[in-house]
Amino acid sequence: MTQPNSVAISDVQAAQKRILGIAHRTPVLTSRIVNDRTNSQVFFKCENFQRTGAFKFRGAYNALAQLSVAEKQTGVLTYSSGNHAQAIALAGQLLNIPTTIVMPDDAPAVKQTATRGYGAEIILYNRQETNREELAQNLADERSLTLIPPYDHPHVVAGQGTTALELIQEVGELDLLLVCCGGGGLLSGCAIAAKSLLPNCKVIGVEPAIADDATRSYHTKTLQTVKNPNTIADGARTPSLGQITFPLVLHYVDDMVTVSEEAILRTMFFLWERLKIVVEPTGVLAAAALLEGVVTAPEARIGVIISGGNVDLAQVGKLFSVGLD
Structure with a gap:
């Protein structure tokens, strides 16, 4: 496949200059218990601390x-x-x-x-x-x-890519980058940044199993859709990848995987309890793939994008009480 030219690393770098001093440079957290559990060195890029509570x-x-x-x-x-x-x-x-x-x-x-x-x-x-x-x-x-669509726009994709650009600038070499996927804006932008700066870094996108259109699209190389998936990860209820993001995902991403609703809940609970951070269901998709063993990379340096933390606290209490019984 020829390289898509809709968004390049130069666009991501220009976006970083454009948002400098306006968007937050969000923290990168580490956890000994996560490192021990995964036998790797994990860096969580916490976009739940971004303005408006998400990478968007x-x-x-x-x-x-x-x-x-x-x-x-x-x-x-x-x-x-x-x-x-x-x-x-x-x-x-x-x-x-x-x-x-x-x-x-x-x-x-x-x-x-x-x-x-x-x-x-x-x-x-x-x-x-x-x-x-x-x-x-x-x-x-x-x-x-x-x-201005939520993901299928070159300037939006370039802006989202600054998430991975910042992470790499802060922690250096990564062997693996895990990114959640809805419409593919964050995933494609981060993949462009990672592959351009760290060609040997593997990039994997993560979706809910009941909203797996991007995973099916990636593996069949044909754009697939999903209709109103009832996933708790509301940010991943998108019907499909976009006309811009689909070819970018195919070109830059190394694999797509899915996680169950139960895995999403368990990971939310774990991050709330152990890292003391407020995260929304969509925000933990990438972390769930790692913590639930869907993706393994022993002794690797792993970047994990926590995409957001906008969640109704009362609803979270209900989810935890029902889903973790």
């Missing part, structure tokens, strides 16, 4: 900062289950750009509240009845707004 702010700000003056004045629209919504809303607030968000009516309340708090207009829809991409495109056309 990187790509959102990078994309909005590059709009024309006219586009900034008119405003932008996106569709998101929550994290990209908050990211676009905050980036818009910082850049004085009006924002409109198409959001599923079952999105976590904490994400809806935060998005409104950043000044965005929210338009709710029913996942079962409405195609969000079509609704968003129609609204963007009607209102003459610039559509």
Whole structure:
């Protein structure tokens, strides 16, 4: 396969300069118990400490900062289950750009509240009845707004790639990088950064087993879809990889694996209890693959992206009480 040219390492490096001093340079945590359990040296890149509580702010700000003056004045629209919504809303607030968000009516309340708090207009829809991409495109056309999709956009991908770029700049050599996957923006961006700087680093994407469209797409080399998967990892309920992210994933990623809902819950509980960090279900997908033994790499240096921490605390209590009995 020829190398996709939609996003390059130079774009990721330019994005890092663009977000410097605006996005947080998030901490990298280590854990002796994790190292002992996996017989490896593990570095957790904690994007749950990012502005808006997830990696999405990187790509959102990078994309909005590059709009024309006219586009900034008119405003932008996106569709998101929550994290990209908050990211676009905050980036818009910082850049004085009006924002409109198409959001599923079952999105976590904490994400809806935060998005409104950043000044965005929210338009709710029913996942079962409405195609969000079509609704968003129609609204963007009607209102003459610039559509910034949550993952299938080169400036968004480049921004997300700064997550891995920072990790590598801080810890140096890695043998393996584990990244969660929904629509593939974070995975493809991080894979570009890792493979460009550390050609021998293996990059593996991780999905919920009941939302495995990207894994099937990767292994069949044909874009596969999934319809409204009922995974607790709400950020991974995307119907498919994108037209931009799919070829990037095929080119830069070494493998795709899946984890069960039970594994996601166990890993959330473990990270809350042992690392003392608030993480959301989607945020622990990469960690679950390692801690549950889906991926093993003895005596390796392993980077794990913790993608976010936007979770309803009351809901977490219910999940833990039911899922860990």
